[in-house]
Amino acid sequence: MSVLVFIDIADGQIKKASFEAACYGAQTAALLGTNAEAIVLGTCDADLAVLGQYGISKVHTVADPKLNHFDSQVYTKVIAEAAANADVIVFSNNTTGKAIAPRLSARLKAGLVTGAVALPDVSAGFVVKKSVFSGKAFANIGINSAKKIIALNPNAFNISKVEGTAEIAVFNTEIPASAVNVVSVNKVTGEVPLSEADIVVSGGRGLKGPENWGLVTDLAKLLGAATACSRPVADIHWRPHHEHVGQTGLAIAPNLYIAIGISGAIQHLAGVNRSKTIVVINKDPEAPFFKAADYGIVGDAFEVVPKIIDAVKKLKGMS
Amino acid sequence: MKILICISKTPDTTAKIAFTDNNTKFAADGVQWIINPYDEWYSLVRAIELKEADPSVVLHLVNVGGADSEPIIRKALALGGDEAIRVNADQSDSYFTATQIAQIAKEGSYDLIFTGKETIDYNGSSIGGMIAEILDLPFVSHAVKFDLAGQQSTIVREIDGGEETVQANLPLVVSCQKGMAEQRIPNMKGIMGARTKPLKVIEPATSEILTTVVAFDLPPAKAGVKLVSADNPEELVRLLSEEAKAI
Ligand SMILES: Cc1cc2nc3c(=O)[nH]c(=O)nc-3n(C[C@H](O)[C@H](O)[C@H](O)COP(=O)(O)OP(=O)(O)OC[C@H]3O[C@@H](n4cnc5c(N)ncnc54)[C@H](O)[C@@H]3O)c2cc1C
Secondary structure, eight states: OOEEEEEOEETTEEOHHHHHHHHHHHHHHHHHTSOEEEEEESOOOSOOGGGGGGTEEEEEEEOOGGGGSOOHHHHHHHHHHHTTTOSEEEEESSHHHHHHHHHHHHHHTOEEEEEEOSOOBOSSSOEEEEEEGGGTEEEEEEEOSSSEEEEEOTTSSOOOOOSOOOEEEEOOOOOOOOSEEEEEEEEOTTSOOGGGOSEEEEEOGGGOSGGGTHHHHHHHHHHTOEEEEOHHHHHTTSSOGGGBBSTTSBOOOOSEEEEESOOOOHHHHHHHTTOSEEEEEESOTTOTHHHHOSEEEESOHHHHHHHHHHHHHHHTTOO | OEEEEEOOEEEOTTOOOOEETTTTEEOOTTOOEEEOHIIIIIIIHHHHHHHHHOTTOEEEEEEEEOGGGHHHHHHHHHHTOSEEEEEESOOOOHHHHHHHHHHHHHHHTOSEEEEESOOTTTOOOOHHHHHHHHHTOOEEEEEEEEEEETTEEEEEEEETTEEEEEEEESSEEEEEOTTSOOOOOOOHHHHHHHTTSOEEEEOOOOOOOOEEEEEEEOOOOOOOOEEEOTTOHHHHHHIIIIISOOO
């Protein structure tokens, strides 16, 4: 075994970010002339053989209910054992991956690159490109150690499917006791998690107040998008703080980012400028956001957005 | 109780991002340096609040960095740290940095170690987890709320698409983010007092270096915005569908 991919499960399903990690791991394995395997911790009903379509040859499962609650210390011990023969270990750079990958790096003395955005360059050494300065630049990082760990940014790597079914193998190991007791889990269900969302509709102070957020949420719902906001909007509690994107919030890279009434301050751009297509709606033609945008409308959001909603409905044959 | 707070120096959030020496070094000329916002606003201020609630709490700051880190260390002392330790070394490889801090943590037998969730320059999110592993301590990442009752902490942490409440006994490593506390500005008394607070400089322990920066690059510039008239939002939707293939 040479590449091992950690697969993250949420609500019994394999996360989209983990499918990306699987494809990334499989293509890294191809570069190294080996194959990619995966590990899943905790009990789950998800069809794991499907990982074969993402290039994974074998899935190791540790279906112990003790692993259904996350503890980075316990997870690290189990993954370290499973990774005994792995040269490269791949995580998604999401909240789970960020909690485990550094621990595993220290445990195995395996050089770590978090926030990777491209396949490793193995032409001279082992160099991984990662996002730095909150998306304003990239760094190419050489990993010097024999074992290597990569945490792949969500939405940075295209999923491509192949034919195949992964073999499922039970990995037997003793699960150590956890020192962290999970008291409660509070998940917003039925909504697209912001970090994985394909489309994000985001609102700023230009929307004047939380009572006007219907513009953002209606458009988001129509597009199957997640919602986000600028920092002051979260600071004054118009929106929950987990929606705050930017340099001091979440950094995201959706396919489409629609910014409504956001000025485009450098700290805001830092978290969203990796988006593939950026649309800006702002009544001020001088708003800095237009410089970072692909498409823009100079106009009053209160007039423009309802018209956009109507046009999308028409496009989708809903009116 | 003793808390160790990790403080990192980062460029100001408005700093121009450019590179020199064949794209191998950040162009630091004219750049303003700040305490990494996650370290300052969330982890340090929350630690100060814990001390305000219980004056017997001792707050030690640790920075791995050169002498040019001292202004930001003094600022952290002005906000409310009691003492600081600077490990005189470049902050480059995360494992090297974590090894230095873990060494200090072990010698000082701290009850609690706070880091920011990441630095805003390297975006590594690595130091807290690495320290915890080296010391074989529990690690709770992405904390948005932290409370303490005796030896037991109750922490709310962010998870993908929600939050989770956990409990763990001290000692423990926690990485902090928005929600933990509110930004503060040092007052005159703090600034005066900070000048005489102890700032110990020590040389780094030997450690492996697992990663090295080969080169930086900047993303390609955008082609420029295509403006659509406010009277014709249908055209925007058409472009997004047919040209950008985004909806
Ligand atoms: C250290 C630091 C870190 C920061 N981190 C972040 C961060 O992570 N994320 C972040 O977002 N910010 C961050 N900021 C704050 C940032 O500098 C800006 O202040 C903030 O992004 C502005 O938010 P805004 O665009 O919603 O509000 P404003 O700057 O007030 O802009 C509102 C915009 O709405 C437009 N507008 C008003 N009315 C209408 C209307 N009817 N129709 C259409 N448009 C309208 C206006 O023209 C204006 O451009 C940070 C700042 C600092 C100093």
